[in-house]
Amino acid sequence: MNIKKIILPLLVIAVGIGVGKFLIATGPEAEKQPSEARPVIVEAQPLKLRDYQVTVNASGIVQAQTQTNLVAEVSGKVLEISADFQEGGYFDKNATLLKLDASNYTNAITIAEGDLAQKQLTLQEQQAQAKLAQRDWNLLDGNASRPQSDLAARRPHIAAAQAAINAADAKLQQEKLNLNRTRITAPYRGRVQEKRVDVGQYVTPGTVLGVIYATDAVEVHLPLSLAQYALLNIPEAFRNKAADAALMPKVSFRPTAGNLQDTWQGQVVRSSAALDEKSRQMTVIARIDNPYEAREGVSAPLRIGQYVSAAIQGKLFNNVYVLPSSAVRQGKEILLLQDGKVVVQPIELVWSTESEMVVRSEADLNDKRVITTPLPQATDGQAVQVAGEKKPQAKPADAPQEPKP
Incomplete structure (x- = not known):
């Protein structure tokens, strides 16, 4: 009795398991639904072929183009100082x-003047005595054709008197x-x-009375790396050939403190004769x-020593594409957007800044769309979708194919 109670439940369970396996094995298979990959959301912009002017950024200190130490040439007490001769004061030439x-x-x-008059009188006296000596010579000798000696004619005396006059006049x-020289004037504006x-104050010759500089122009010395210098196309000056000033690059200046909207326009006028031994930089000099x-557009004048x-x-780069730096991958390729898919396009990087990349391509990319969202792992054919745009509709498998041309 006890054995039956144990065997019957086990038998029922075994039969149930067998029936379940039979139903699973003989039942219809469930249709598997393929999972569709969600496209990556990106930003994109059209490519436009254009010319690009490189701008080389630098910084420097304003220096006077012409600066002078005013030096006393004679001794004397300072009696009067012009109201313009104060630090920061402006003055005109002369x-x-x-x-x-x-x-x-x-x-x-x-x-x-008295000494000169005395020397002139001495000369007149010597000339008068020379005439008397000549008359006496003629009376005593009776032979006017025979010349007098220089000493008898007082020629050395006359020459000495004339030299004394010249010296007195020079004095x-x-x-x-x-x-x-007791009146110190400005050599320029x-x-x-x-x-x-x-x-x-009592001054002596050589005393520096002040320091002035000309206001017609100032200079700014701009240190550049050799790579930056190569981008400027500065015409070189030779010993027998001057540089063409018309080809010198233009420069725009802004202050680094104060009113940052102030601007001054200048031009490179020359470059230094030697590289800096420590930094290996080349300095160009610009004039304003x-x-x-x-x-x-200017709220304050430039100041000497201002940074x-x-x-x-x-x-000038011709026929290039200008992209945000996020659009260029590893400096050698960009990602184009075509029918909702990524197309990897090789490019040549010709110039870059912190925010822009200037590139060239052998292929015509004008008006094509470039992905500006960084996708470091993207590959050809990867699905993407532009933010704010509808997902492109895929063509059904049984759709009629377009005839090939």
């Missing part, structure tokens, strides 16, 4: 900047020159950088004309 005490030099002129001119003396004239950034006009 303007009087300082005056020194001139009393010693006016007195010296008076003395020199007078020197004293007049010294008098003029400019601005005062430093004033080193004041009224009442009339940087101290008030004009629209400025420069955008130098470089080479």
Whole structure:
């Protein structure tokens, strides 16, 4: 009885398992639905063939093109200083900047004039004595045809008197020159950088009275790497051939502090004669004309020693494509978008900045769409979808095929 109770349930279970396996084995198979890969969402833009002007960025310090130490040429006390002769003051050419005490030099002129008059009188006396000597010679000798000796004719005396006059006249001119030098005038139109003396100070020859610079132009020295320099197409100057100034690159300057909207236009005028031994850089010198004239777009004049950034006009690349840097992969290829699929396109990188890549291609890519979203692992044929656009409809398998041309 107990054995039957155990065997019967086991038998029922075994029969149920067998029937289930039979039904599974003989039942219809469920149709498998293929899983469709979701396309990657990307950004894209059309390609346009164009010309691209390279801009080489650099920076430098504003320097005076013409700078002068005003030096006293004579001694004297400073009696007067022009109101323009102050640090930052502007002045015109030939303007009087300082005056020194001139009393010693006016007195010296008076003395020199008296000495010159005395020397002229001496010459007249020697000439009169020479005439008397000639008359006496003629009366005593009776032979006027025989010449007198130089000494008898007082020729050395006359020559010495004439030389004394010349020396006295030179002395007078020197004293007049010294008098003029008590008035220190501006050699050009400019601005005062430093004033080193004041009224009442006694100065001697060689004393630096101040530092001035011309305001017609300033220069900016711009260090460049050799790669940057090669992009500028600067005409070289030779000993027997000057560089063509018309071909020198244009430069746009901006301050690095203050009103960053201020701009000045300049031009490269020359390059340095040697590379920097430590940095191996080449320096180009750009000039800005009339940087101290008030004009629209400038809120303050340039200052000597001011740090400025420069955008130098470089080479012109023709027939290139300009892309965001995210569109170029490994510097040698881009991803085109065609019928919702990726097409890998080789390119040649010719120039790059932090945000742009300038490329060339042997294929005509004009008006084709380039993917600007970085896809480092994308391959040919990968499905993608442009953000905001509908997914392209796939053609059904039984759709009639278009006749081949």
